[in-house]
Amino acid sequence: MSATDGNPIGFGRMRRKEDPRFIRGSGTFVDDVQLPGMLHGAVLRSPVAHARIVSIDASAALAHPKVYAVITGRDLEARGVAWMQTISADMQAVLATDKVRFQGQEVAFVVADDRYSARDALELIDVEYELLPPVVDPRRALDADAPLIRDDKPGQTDNHLFDWESGDRAATDRVFEGADVVVEQDLVFPRSHPAPMETCGAVAQFDVVSEKLTVWCTTQAPHAHRTVYALLTGLPEHKIRVVSPDVGGGFGNKVPVYPGYVCTIIAAIDTGRPVKWMEDRSENLMSTAFARDYVMRGGIAATREGEILAVRVEVIADHGAFNATAQPTNFPAGFFHVFTGSYDIEAAHCHVTGVYTNKAPGGVAYACSFRIAEAVYLVERMVDCLAYELGTDPAELRLANLIRPDQFPYECKTGWVYDSGDYERTLRKALEIAEYGELRREQAAAQARGELMGIGVGFFTEAVGAGPRKHMHLLGLGMNDGAALRVYPTGKAQLSISVQTQGQGHETTFAQIVAEELGIPPEDIDVVHGDTDVTPYGLGTYGSRSTPVSGAATAIVARKVRDRARIVAAAMLEASPDDLEWEKGRWLVKGDPEKCATIQEIAMAARGSVELPAGVEAGLDAETVYDPPNLTFPYGAYICVVDIDPGTAKVRIRRFVAVDDCGTRINPMIIEGQVHGGLTDGVGIALMEQIAFDEEGNCLGGSLMDYLIPTALEVPDWETDFTVTPSPHHPIGAKGIGESATVGSPPTIVNAVCDALRPYGVRHVDMPCTPSRVWHAMRGSPPQ
């Protein structure tokens, strides 16, 4: 084998550099961090959804021989940290002082010798609650007699959070009034949860001499966390180091700052000992960032011939007890207003009303690119409802309305400028792979036999890579990311980046970006991430932003190194820099390719004694910060085939064809893996997963026995393919791929379910399409 072990020097399929440690069990996740003298924390949580705290008696817990401390909201209040600001600029209780506002809310934090004793001590804390009526149904949150949840907020007299609009209401209504066909449909995108396999947790260590705080934390955004911890605790930011070691899946769940992290930090400072806190699965499902929870009434207007004219939607958004939605702070409904989807239409309007309820805070996680999952679900279901009413084939209806290639860059009616696309080509490819015509014939035969076979078609456009400083921010922080590249004398390199991996394979793909630009084998490039002390500032990995933002920074910093190498090479070759040309891995003299210098030779010379022109510094190192000029807009066409058992109403996914376009492809193997994972998310969301509540606000999805996640038996062998339409503004033409499939698959699956139920006259079934829901839909009775 060569030095590169058969791997590409640049883009292409390559085994991951991360894998050797994981297959040996030697990864380092937060719970694997063991420090001398470390104590263990546990959180006492509210058993009820809404109640006033009358008293907290921790004396019995404090008397436990292995307990070091019990921290309550009053203790935090005394030091000004009982409340913290969320990314959505609301205030969230770290530990409850006045009321509990959702079941599972943090009430006290116990610190003990070991994790079992900490849990034991929770049982010894006596909290007296005065029960209050809860607000559970977001549609009733604004009723005049609804109990007030956020009486802590000055001037807040109801459960209203925000009203937000995009598009042109008057123009849209005019199109609807004049349209041949108008279809309206109520749609609920239920509350779901990312449930990464590793729950959330932290280890905090405070060095009393240097007054430096180190926090190992399950975070997708270590730099943003450091800034938040500094602002919250008053510790100077340079005295805080946040380390996000190996992270066992994120999917957005690990973007927010959680009360448990803050308590762990406070406990470490107070006790002078390292403190570890890892939540259990129920805590993860009941208290950390949920996803979706949009109650929508959608409308679509079209001509009789099937030209889509306008889309509109009214949304009630359930944000839970605190608005802790992790998304650009100035977009209260995230990027939901990309709901016009992939279609060229005349008018569009959305109106979102955010409300508080007595449920866990959060609101955007789970691989949805800031509410684009909701947006795509809306438009793709509405298009299918229109096809149903028109009696048109859903694939034909889409083909007739997709934005054409010559319309790009395409500005949609809510202001997004889609960068590039050839939608029809991608959809036709998916139809061809699925053998769509044959499938329809097979379906007709199956229906004649009384079988329920459904074919779902879906098309989505994503908007990822947040984002341009001029458009968006997180709590005032611009959403830019950095990259720093150091090239050592022997030609080996270290790239440090501000984003970090939770499984996406940054250590591999980012090395491949440098390899493509410089010709240094990826094996020779170490990618450093997840440690604020040694990486450039940036906002982290979520919303499929790593490749669009930090990937761009990486390409640019590599090009800076290449430009510096040119000057050094010119000195080495005694030529003018203008007379050199680049060939991957080396600079050579134009017309005299024998005269050349490899990047490795140049690296050595740059640190050696070659005489450099005046003003040129030694070495090749460079650093950059990337401000994306626009988002990137990956897209895809999906086709799903389902069979529904007429006796049990159980939906089985027989086939799933996914053709994705994410522009330039860095590592096809990793891209395929990202798509597979997202499709599986979609199966869970469409058929199985729901964080439901009873009328008292008790969470009914608080364990993996109740919150059902797909196993290998619920998903088919995925059929994936691709087209390539590079982004014109990204340095390497790449678009994000992390969330495409999670966004695109739920409506495709529901479209398939509804297609199968067409003989029953069913136009829509809300997710999750459980056997019970489907059974009731088949019988025309309301869901139970």
Place this chain on the structure above:
Amino acid sequence: MQVTASVNSREYTRDVEPRMLLVHFLRDELGLTGTHWGCDTSNCGTCVVLMDGEPVKSCTVLAATAAGHEIRTVEGLAVGGVLDPVQVGFTEMHGLQCGFCTSGMMLTARALLDRNPNPTEAEIREAISGQICRCTGYATIVRSVRWAAEHRADS
């Protein structure tokens, strides 16, 4: 209480609480942190280890129960520094992303291949159906196990 257990062919004796779970015994007492923990209800399977060659969820086995049995964890998959074909298969076929469920998946795969050296896709899916992966969508895990079946150490 004193518990003596054989883990990866080595005897360990530790003084632990009777209620201590095997997963915590392995992780906290022996420092074998390749075995992970992911739920409270024995649903996720990220804690799977082999007990006398059979996959068990180590969150539902007491450390005390493990006494007298041979436990094999991910740290014991490679023998003599040579990776098990399952480990190589997971790398070759992209059977892992975040790496959290990987240890348990590989051990289940090892047990499956030990009793069925040439499993079908359906048999592999059945074998890992007690374990959850949030990243891969399972297809590449199936391919990884097939790769291992096709590249047996003794062939």
